[in-house]
Amino acid sequence: MLKVLRDLFRHNREFAAGSILVLIVLGIVVASFFSPYPPLDSYVVPPDIPPSWDHLLGTNSRGQDVFWQVAVAMRNSLLFGISVALISRVIALVIGLVSGYVGGMVDRVLMSINDTFVVIPLFPILTLFYFMMHDHMSWVVLAVAMASLGWPYDARLIRSIALSLRNREFTTQSIFSGMSTRQILMEEHLPYVLPIVFSTTLNNINWSIGLEVTLSVIGLTNIETPTIGTMIYWANQHTAMVAGIWWWVLAPVATVIMMFIGLFLLSVSMNEFIDPRTRLARMGA
Amino acid sequence: MSTLLSVDNLTKSFARGGIFGRTEFVAVDHVSFSLESATPEIFAIIGESGSGKTTLARMVLNTMSPSSGVIRFQGTDISRLRTGRDRLQFMRKVQPIFQNPSEAFNPLKRVDRYLFASAYHFAGCRSRDGREIAADEALKKVGLSLAEVKGRFPHELSGGQLQRTAIARALISSPALIVADEPVSMVDASLRMSIVNLFKTLRDELKVSIVYITHDLATAYYISDRVLILQKGKVVEMGSARQVLSEPHHPYTVRLRESILSLDDVERVHTSG
Amino acid sequence: MEEAALSVQNLRAYYVTGHFGMQREVRAVDDVSLSVRKNEIYGIAGESSCGKSTFIKTVAAAIRPPLRVLGGSIKYSFLDRDLYDLDERKLADIRWNHLSFIPQGSMNVLNPVRRIRESFQDFAFPHMGLGRSEFFDVVNRHLERLQLSPSILSAFPHELSGGMRQRVAIALATVCRPEFIIADEPTTALDVVVQKDVLALILETQREIGSSMIFVTHDLTVHANISNRLGIMYAGRLIEEGPTREIFHDPLHPYSRHLVASLPRIGDLTPKIALTGAPPNLAQPPSGCRFHPRCPLATDLCRQASPELTTLSSGRRVACYAVASAPATRPMTNDRMTNDKFKSF
Numbered sequence: 001m002l003k004v005l006r007d008l009f010r011h012n013r014e015f016a017a018g019s020i021l022v023l024i025v026l027g028i029v030v031a032s033f034f035s036p037y038p039p040l041d042s043y044v045v046p047p048d049i050p051p052s053w054d055h056l057l058g059t060n061s062r063g064q065d066v067f068w069q070v071a072v073a074m075r076n077s078l079l080f081g082i083s084v085a086l087i088s089r090v091i092a093l094v095i096g097l098v099s100g101y102v103g104g105m106v107d108r109v110l111m112s113i114n115d116t117f118v119v120i121p122l123f124p125i126l127t128l129f130y131f132m133m134h135d136h137m138s139w140v141v142l143a144v145a146m147a148s149l150g151w152p153y154d155a156r157l158i159r160s161i162a163l164s165l166r167n168r169e170f171t172t173q174s175i176f177s178g179m180s181t182r183q184i185l186m187e188e189h190l191p192y193v194l195p196i197v198f199s200t201t202l203n204n205i206n207w208s209i210g211l212e213v214t215l216s217v218i219g220l221t222n223i224e225t226p227t228i229g230t231m232i233y234w235a236n237q238h239t240a241m242v243a244g245i246w247w248w249v250l251a252p253v254a255t256v257i258m259m260f261i262g263l264f265l266l267s268v269s270m271n272e273f274i275d276p277r278t279r280l281a282r283m284g285a
Numbered sequence: 286m287s288t289l290l291s292v293d294n295l296t297k298s299f300a301r302g303g304i305f306g307r308t309e310f311v312a313v314d315h316v317s318f319s320l321e322s323a324t325p326e327i328f329a330i331i332g333e334s335g336s337g338k339t340t341l342a343r344m345v346l347n348t349m350s351p352s353s354g355v356i357r358f359q360g361t362d363i364s365r366l367r368t369g370r371d372r373l374q375f376m377r378k379v380q381p382i383f384q385n386p387s388e389a390f391n392p393l394k395r396v397d398r399y400l401f402a403s404a405y406h407f408a409g410c411r412s413r414d415g416r417e418i419a420a421d422e423a424l425k426k427v428g429l430s431l432a433e434v435k436g437r438f439p440h441e442l443s444g445g446q447l448q449r450t451a452i453a454r455a456l457i458s459s460p461a462l463i464v465a466d467e468p469v470s471m472v473d474a475s476l477r478m479s480i481v482n483l484f485k486t487l488r489d490e491l492k493v494s495i496v497y498i499t500h501d502l503a504t505a506y507y508i509s510d511r512v513l514i515l516q517k518g519k520v521v522e523m524g525s526a527r528q529v530l531s532e533p534h535h536p537y538t539v540r541l542r543e544s545i546l547s548l549d550d551v552e553r554v555h556t557s558g
Numbered sequence: 559m560e561e562a563a564l565s566v567q568n569l570r571a572y573y574v575t576g577h578f579g580m581q582r583e584v585r586a587v588d589d590v591s592l593s594v595r596k597n598e599i600y601g602i603a604g605e606s607s608c609g610k611s612t613f614i615k616t617v618a619a620a621i622r623p624p625l626r627v628l629g630g631s632i633k634y635s636f637l638d639r640d641l642y643d644l645d646e647r648k649l650a651d652i653r654w655n656h657l658s659f660i661p662q663g664s665m666n667v668l669n670p671v672r673r674i675r676e677s678f679q680d681f682a683f684p685h686m687g688l689g690r691s692e693f694f695d696v697v698n699r700h701l702e703r704l705q706l707s708p709s710i711l712s713a714f715p716h717e718l719s720g721g722m723r724q725r726v727a728i729a730l731a732t733v734c735r736p737e738f739i740i741a742d743e744p745t746t747a748l749d750v751v752v753q754k755d756v757l758a759l760i761l762e763t764q765r766e767i768g769s770s771m772i773f774v775t776h777d778l779t780v781h782a783n784i785s786n787r788l789g790i791m792y793a794g795r796l797i798e799e800g801p802t803r804e805i806f807h808d809p810l811h812p813y814s815r816h817l818v819a820s821l822p823r824i825g826d827l828t829p830k831i832a833l834t835g836a837p838p839n840l841a842q843p844p845s846g847c848r849f850h851p852r853c854p855l856a857t858d859l860c861r862q863a864s865p866e867l868t869t870l871s872s873g874r875r876v877a878c879y880a881v882a883s884a885p886a887t888r889p890m891t892n893d894r895m896t897n898d899k900f901k902s903f
Contacts, residue, residue, distance in 0.1 A: 169388045170389055170390050172348060172381060173383065173389050173390065174391075174399065174402070175376075176346075176376050176380055176381055176403075177400075177454065178403060178405070178406025178407055179406070180369075187394070188391050188394065191393045192393070
C-alpha cells in the first residue's frame with residue numbers, strides 16, 4: 001500500500017496536488033487539539049481584530065480567534081463528512097452486493113426501495129427533519145439522517161458490478177467450493193467493488209460537508225456545535241461582511257474549498273488505480 | 286442397477302422481448318437421458334452455439350431450475366434440495382469444470398483458497414494441515430502438487446495448470462459426477478491433450494462419471510463412451526460415441542460430421558497449389 | 559524467384575508498458591522474417607500469446623501504443639516504400655483498396671447502428687472512384703458472386719446470423735479487389751457447419767480476385783484446408799515454415815510435430831500424448847531456444863543459444879538445432895511419430 005501511494009505521488013500530478021491540499025487541511029484539524037482557547041467560549045480575545053501575528057486569521061465579533069475556530073470547525077465538519085460517508089457506504093455495500101448477487105425477488109424489493117430514495121428530494125426532507133427534531137438535533141443525528149439518504153446511487157453502482165460478478169465462472173467455482181453467500185460477497189466480490197467505493201467515499205465526504213454547510217448557513221442544524229457551516233452562520237448573524245470583518249467569512253470558506261478540491265483531485269486520480277486491469281498489471285499479469 | 290443421474294423430459298424456456306410481443310424461446314426441449322452408477326462413463330453432449338447445451342449443464346448442476354421435467358441424482362429430485370445442507374451434500378457429489386480456466390478463478394485471489402474451501406466444506410478437513418494434505422492429494426491426481434500452486438495468483442499459472450487445478454478442486458469432495466462445460470475449448474493446443482487424457486484417467490481410475498459438453502466432435506470421439514447430439518434444444522441422436530460419430534443416422538448429425546474439417550483434405554486442397 | 563507480395567524482414571514488435579514507473583517489455587514478435595508469394599495463402603499458426611495477432615497488427619499497420627515496432631521492415635509489392643515510411647493519409651489510401659482485413663468478429667468492421675449499405679459506402683466508396691449508382695452496381699455484382707442477396711444491404715448487422723455477417727465482412731474486404739488480404743481467425747467464432755462454407759467462400763474469392771493472403775488461426779485443421787504454406791509461431795518467433803502439406807506429413811520442429819500428432823480425429827483412437835510445461839511468459843522469455851524447457855530433444859546448446867530459422871535443402875525453413883544439424887540424414891517418413899525420441903512425449 002505504501003508503495004502504491006509513493007508511486008501515485010510520483011507519477012500522478014492530481015494525486016500529488018490533492019494530497020498536499022488534504023494534508024494542509026488535516027494539519028489544521030490536528031492543530032485544533034492544541035487550541036489555546038476552549039472552542040465554545042466567547043470573548044476570550046478582543047473582538048474584530050484583523051489578521052495579525054498575534055491572531056493569524058484575526059478575531060471575530062464574538063471575541064474568538066478565527067484560526068482556532070476554523071481548526072475546530074473543520075475538525076467537526078470533516079468528522080461529520082467521514083461519518084456520513086462511512087455509514088452510507090456500509091448501507092450501499094450491503095444493499096448493492098446482496099441485491100446483485102441474490103437477484104430475483106430480493107433484488108426487485110431492494111431496488112424499488114433504492115429508487116424511492118433516489119427520487120426523494122433531499123433538501124425539503126432535511127428541513128422537515130430539522131423542524132421535527134428541533135432541540136434534539138445534534139450532528140450525530142444529522143449524520144445518521146444524511147447517511148440514510150446518501151446511499152442509493154452507490155448501491156445501484158455496486159449492484160451493477162455485483163450483477164456481472166454473479167455470472168462470472170469464479171462465482172460458481174466459489175459456490176461449488178462450499179463457500180457461503182456471506183463468504184462469496186465479503187471475500188470474492190467485495191475486493192472488486194472496494195476501490196470504486198473508496199473513490200465515491202471521497203466524493204460523498206464532499207457532498208455531506210457541502211450539504212451540512214448549506215443547512216447550517218440557514219440555521220437548520222445545531223448551531224452550538226462549531227462547524228464550517230455554523231461559523232458562516234454566526235458570521236452572517238453578526239453581518240460580518242457588511243461590518244468589514246471579511247476574514248471571519250473568508251477563512252472557513254477558503255478552508256472548506258481547499259478540502260473540496262483536495263478530495264476531488266484524490267478521487268479523480270484514484271480512477272486510474274481503481275481499474276482492475278491496472279491493478280492486475282501491477283501484480284505482474 | 287442404480288441410476289446415477291436421470292434426466293427426464295427436461296425443458297427450459299425463456300421469455301423473450303419486453304412488455305409487448307413477449308415470445309417464448311425454448312432452450313432445452315424435452316431432453317431425457319440417464320447415467321448408471323455401476324459403469325462410470327464419459328457422456329458427451331454435442332451441440333453448436335445456441336443448441337442449449339450450457340443451459341442443460343446449468344440445470345444438471347442445479348444452478349438453474351427447469352421449466353418442466355425432473356432431474357434425479359442418485360434417486361433424489363434435485364429441485365427438492367432446499368436447505369443449505371442438502372445443497373452442500375449435492376455439491377459434494379456433483380462438481381463443475383468451467384470453460385475458461387482464467388475466468389474460473391478470481392483474478393484478485395490466490396488459487397489455493399478454492400482448494401482449501403472445498404477441503405474444509407466437503408472433505409471435513411478442519412485443521413490447516415488437513416486441508417493442505419487434501420489439496421495436495423487432489424493436485425497429485427491431476428499431475429500437479431500443492432507446492433506449485435500454493436500462494437499463486439491465477440495469472441501466474443498457465444491455462445493448462447489452472448484447468449488442472451480446477452479439476453483437482455472438483456475432485457477433493459470425491460464426486461460421483463463431473464459436469465464439464467467446454468473444458469478444453471479455451472486451452473491451448475499443446476496443453477489440451479493433457480486435460481482430455483486426464484478425463485479418461487478420472488473415469489478409469491477414480492470411477493467418476495463425466496458429462497462432457499462440447500462442440501468439438503473430434504475430442505468427443507476420442508474420449509467419450511456415449512454421445513448425445515443436441516440441435517436447438519432437442520435430442521436428435523444418442524448412442525455409443527463410435528457408432529454415432531462414425532455412422533451417423535440423423536441428417537443433422539450427418540451434416541455436423543461432414544462439416545468437420547479433415548486433415549485428409551490437405552491433399553485435395555493443395556494438389557493445385 | 560517471383561516477386562513477393564509481402565516481405566517482412568527481421569520484424570520486432572514489443573509491447574512496452576509503464577504503470578506508475580514500472581516498465582515492462584513483452585516481446586510479442588521477435589525477429590520474424592517471412593515472405594508471402596503472389597496468389598498465395600500464407601497460414602500462420604500458433605497458440606494464444608505466440609505473437610500471431612501482434613504480427614498481423616504490425617503488417618496491417620494497425621499498431622497502437624503500448625505496441626511498438628522496434629525494428630525490421632515490411633514491404634508490400636504494391637508499395638514503393640516500407641509500410642512504416644507512409645504517413646496516415648497514404649495509409650488510409652491503401653487500406654481496403656490494396657490491403658484489406660477480415661476480422662475474427664465481423665462486428666469489428668460492421669457498425670451496429672448502420673445498415674450494411676452504409677458500411678460499404680463508408681469503407682469502399684471513397685476508394686473506388688465511381689459514381690454512386692455504378693458503385694452499387696459493382697457491390698451488387700460482387701455480393702452475387704459471393705452468393706449473398708443484394709437485399710442484405712438494407713439490413714442492420716444484428717439482423718443477420720453470425721455466418722452471414724462474416725460473409726458480409728468478407729464481401730466488404732474483397733469488394734475493392736485488394737492485392738493483399740489479412741484474415742485474423744475469420745472462422746473461429748463460427749459453428750462448424752458454417753465454418754466450412756465460410757472457408758470455401760474465402761478460398762473461392764481469393765482465387766477469383768487473385769489476391770495474396772495471410773491467414774491466421776490457431777486451428778491447424780483450418781490451415782490444412784486453406785493455407786498453401788504454413789508458418790508456425792512459438793513464443794514470438796517463427797519456428798517452422800513450409801508447404802502446408804509437407805508440414806502435416808513431416809513436421810520438423812519438435813513443437814510442430816507435437817501439434818500435428820496431438821490433433822484428435824474421428825476414427826482414430828490411439829492415445830494422444832500431451833506436451834509438458836506451458837508456453838513461456840514473453841516478458842521474461844527463457845534463454846536460448848524458447849522451446850527448450852518443453853523440448854524432449856533439448857541439449858546444452860539449445861539452452862544457451864537461440865537457433866536461427868535456417869533454410870533446408872528442401873526449401874523449408876526450421877529453427878531447431880536438432881533438425882538443422884542433421885537435415886540430410888533425417889529419415890523422411892510419412893509416419894508422423896516413428897522417431898524414437900518422440901516416444902517420450
